[in-house]
Amino acid sequence: MARARNDDDAVRITTASASRHEDIRRRQRRYLASMSLRTICFVGAVIVGEGLAMWLLIFGAIFLPYVAVVMANAVTTRNDAFDLRAPTVARPQLEGGTGRQSIPPGS
Template sequence: MATARKSRRAAEPVRITSAPANARDDLLRRRRRYLFSMIIRTLCFVGAIVVGDGWLRWVLIFGAVFLPYVAVIVANSAAPRLEGTDLVQPGQGYKELGR
């Protein structure tokens, strides 16, 4: 037990810039993506009816059938963490708050 605590303390601290996005914002973003995909699916379905016979009809049917699968996969993917924002070390010429 003591070694587990020691290893947790020795780990690098979590930076706010590498934290995941707000859960509410992430859910809203995922819902918008899903809604957009379902709108495209509906347009594919209606387009397949309107177009008539031909290769375009089969492409639109293919889109209408497989877009729900893609939409669910995309909607279930969480927001990526933003990497690359490093902390500035003190004394590198940047202004600091006074005490």
């Protein structure tokens, strides 16, 4: 079932979302960057050895997958911070009729 838009905002090209292909590519890059950083944390923890630095790197390696998934699933939205203003000039409207008017035959 399709949902109807309830807001009165006009859709402008500056607020249009990116293409699906571009959005997926951007998400994949963010995920790959986070997982690369996680791998670096694991390798760094082994190289550093015992100490506080090792535990910080292990902590980063454990929690980076969560951050990577959240970032990969984040929806990209655009906002041009441009609000449409209501017209300041009153617009004339048609007045209602006084009743039913008949058209003479043969006109």
